[in-house]
Amino acid sequence: MADQASDRVVIFDTTLRDGEQSPGASMNLVQKLQVAHALKNLGVDIIEAGFPNASPGELEAVRAVARQVEGPVICGLARCERTDIDRAWEALQDAARNRIHVFLATSAIHREFKLRMAKEEILRRAVEGVQRARDYCDDVEFSPEDASRTEPDFLSEVVERTIEAGATTVNIPDTVGYAVPTQYAGLIAHLRRHVRNIDKVVISVHCHNDLGLAVANSLAALQEGARQVECTINGIGERAGNCSLEEVVMAIRTRSDYFQFHTEINTQRLYPTSRLVANVTGIQVQRNKAIVGQNAFAHEAGIHQHGMLMHHSTYEIMRPETVGFSKTNLVLGKHSGRHAFRNQVKEMGYHLDEAELEKVFEAFKALADRKKDIYDADIEALIEGRIQDVPALWEIVDFHISTGTGSLPTAAVRLRHIDGRTVEEAACGDGPVDALFKAIERITDINVSVRDYQVRSVTIGEDAQGEVQVEVEYAGCRHRGHAASTDIIEASARAFLHAINRIAQKVKPTTELADGMRVRS
Numbered sequence: 192m193a194d195q196a197s198d199r200v201v202i203f204d205t206t207l208r209d210g211e212q213s214p215g216a217s218m219n220l221v222q223k224l225q226v227a228h229a230l231k232n233l234g235v236d237i238i239e240a241g242f243p244n245a246s247p248g249e250l251e252a253v254r255a256v257a258r259q260v261e262g263p264v265i266c267g268l269a270r271c272e273r274t275d276i277d278r279a280w281e282a283l284q285d286a287a288r289n290r291i292h293v294f295l296a297t298s299a300i301h302r303e304f305k306l307r308m309a310k311e312e313i314l315r316r317a318v319e320g321v322q323r324a325r326d327y328c329d330d331v332e333f334s335p336e337d338a339s340r341t342e343p344d345f346l347s348e349v350v351e352r353t354i355e356a357g358a359t360t361v362n363i364p365d366t367v368g369y370a371v372p373t374q375y376a377g378l379i380a381h382l383r384r385h386v387r388n389i390d391k392v393v394i395s396v397h398c399h400n401d402l403g404l405a406v407a408n409s410l411a412a413l414q415e416g417a418r419q420v421e422c423t424i425n426g427i428g429e430r431a432g433n434c435s436l437e438e439v440v441m442a443i444r445t446r447s448d449y450f451q452f453h454t455e456i457n458t459q460r461l462y463p464t465s466r467l468v469a470n471v472t473g474i475q476v477q478r479n480k481a482i483v484g485q486n487a488f489a490h491e492a493g494i495h496q497h498g499m500l501m502h503h504s505t506y507e508i509m510r511p512e513t514v515g516f517s518k519t520n521l522v523l524g525k526h527s528g529r530h531a532f533r534n535q536v537k538e539m540g541y542h543l544d545e546a547e548l549e550k551v552f553e554a555f556k557a558l559a560d561r562k563k564d565i566y567d568a569d570i571e572a573l574i575e576g577r578i579q580d581v582p583a584l585w586e587i588v589d590f591h592i593s594t595g596t597g598s599l600p601t602a603a604v605r606l607r608h609i610d611g612r613t614v615e616e617a618a619c620g621d622g623p624v625d626a627l628f629k630a631i632e633r634i635t636d637i638n639v640s641v642r643d644y645q646v647r648s649v650t651i652g653e654d655a656q657g658e659v660q661v662e663v664e665y666a667g668c669r670h671r672g673h674a675a676s677t678d679i680i681e682a683s684a685r686a687f688l689h690a691i692n693r694i695a696q697k698v699k700p701t702t703e704l705a706d707g708m709r710v711r712s
C-alpha cells in the first residue's frame with residue numbers, strides 16, 4: 192500500500208462504521224453487505240466494516256463482510272481494551288486481508304473529562320492496545336482520538352510510541368471538526384518533523400465536517416504527506432458528517448494538475464454508490480451537493496446553457512459520465528428486449544440471478560408502458576425497489592383508492608402472504624396514503640407510527656417515477672422502506688409494505704430467507 196513517498200492515496204471508507212453512527216442511519220446485515228459489495232466495486236482500498244464489540248449484531252455484520260467481500264482490506268474498530276480487540280479479531284480473522292483499528296483519546300479535554308487519565312496512562316494503554324492488536328494482525332492502525340486538539344508535543348510522543356509498538360498506519364483525527372486547513376496541514380508537518388520512524392508508516396487523516404471543512408482539511412493534509420484519507424459515501428457520519436468520499440476523490444482527480452497524487456477509485460461508480468447508500472440509510476443527498484447531488488450537473492441560466500452548447504468545458508469541470516451520473520443517460524425504451532436489458536443491468540454493476548432479472552424485467556416492461564424514456568436512474572430505482580433486503584412476507588395483489596374534496600378518502604387493499612393466502616381489508620384515512628397505510632396495517636396486524644414520508648422524482652420529465660421513502664416506528668425501533676413507481680400512491684404502498692416486511696422479518700425471523708438473501712456484488 193501507499194507510503195509517504197508514493198503518489199497513491201489510500202481510500203479508507205468508514206461508511207459502515209462512522210457513517211452508520213449518523214442519527215437514523217443504522218443498517219441491517221443485508222444492507223451492510225450490499226453497501227460493502229458496492230464499496231468493493233467502487234475500488235476503495237479499505238472498508239471499515241464496524242465496531243465489533245458494540246453489539247453481537249455488529250460483530251456478526253463485520254464477520255459477514257470479512258467472509259464475503261474479497262479485495263479490499265476489511266477493518267474493525269476497537270478501543271484500547273482487551274475485549275474490544277479480541278472481539279475485533281474474532282470478527283475479522285476470516286478476511287483475506289484484515290486490519291484492526293485501535294483508538295484512544297489524547298486531548299486534554301478528553302483526558303480530564305471523559306477518561307480521567309493522566310498522560311502516562313494514555314501512553315501505556317495506547318502502547319498495550321497496539322501490541323495486543325499486533326499479536327493478532329500485521330496490519331494495525333492507531334488513532335489518537337481528538338488529535339487536532341491535542342498538544343502537538345504530546346501527540347508526537349503518543350504517535351512515536353505507538354509506531355514503536357507496531358502500528359503500521361497512524362491516523363490523526365479531527366474528531367470534532369475543529370481544524371482549519373493550514374493549521375491541520377501544519378500538524379501533519381509537525382509530526383513528520385518530530386516523530387521518529389514516521390516515514391515507515393502511513394499517515395492517515397480523518398476529518399469531521401462541523402465547520403464544513405472536512406474535505407479541505409483532508410486535502411491540505413495530503414499535501415503535507417498524509418497518504419490515507421478516511422471518508423464516507425455522501426459524507427454521512429456523526430453530527431455534520433465525515434469527509435465526503437466522492438468530493439475528495441473528484442477533487443484529487445479533477446485537479447490532478449495541482450495535486451501530485453491519485454486514487455484508484457472507479458469514479459463511474461460514485462453516483463450509483465451514493466444512491467445506494469442514500470436509499471439504504473434513508474439519508475437523501477441535498478440537490479446541490481457537489482458531485483452526486485441532482486443539480487450537480489444541471490445548467491439553468493440561459494448564458495450557461497448557451498456556453499454549454501458551444502463547448503461543455505465553458506461551465507463544466509467534470510463530465511457527468513465520469514462520476515456515473517445518469518440523469519441524461521437515455522438507456523432503454525418500450526421495444527428493448529431482455530438481452531439489452533440484461534446487458535444494461537450488468538453494465539450498471541448489478542449481478543442479478545435469472546429469477547431476480549425476470550422480476551425486474553417484468554417491472555421494466557410495465558414501466559415502459561407508462562413512461563416513454565427510461566434512464567439508468569429508473570432502472571436503479573426498479574432494482575432497488577424490487578430486489579429488497581428482506582423477504583417479501585407480504586406482497587400487494589391490488590388496491591383501490593377513492594378520494595376527492597368533500598369525500599372521505601378510502602382504500603381497499605388485497606395482499607398475498609408468502610404462505611399463499613390472500614387477505615383484503617378497507618380503511619378510511621386523512622388522505623389516500625393514510626387510508627392505504629391503515630388498510631395494510633389491518634391486514635398485517637402490525638401497527639406503526641409513521642415518522643417520516645418523502646417523495647422525490649427519480650429523473651426529469653412529466654412521466655418521471657416518484658421515489659417514496661417512509662420511516663415508521665414499531666416497538667421503539669425505526670424501520671425504513673422505499674419504492675418507486677410512476678404512480679406515487681403505488682410507490683407509497685410498496686414503500687410502506689417494505690418497512691412492514693422488515694418488521695415482520697424481525698418479529699418472526701425466517702433464518703432460511705435471511706441467510707439465503709442475495710446481495711448486489
Ligand code: KIV
Pocket residue numbers: 209294334336337362364365366367397399
Ligand atoms: O472521529 C474520530 O475520532 C473517530 C475515531 C474512532 C477514528 O471516528
Ligand code: ZN
Pocket residue numbers: 209364366397399429
Ligand atoms: Zn470519526
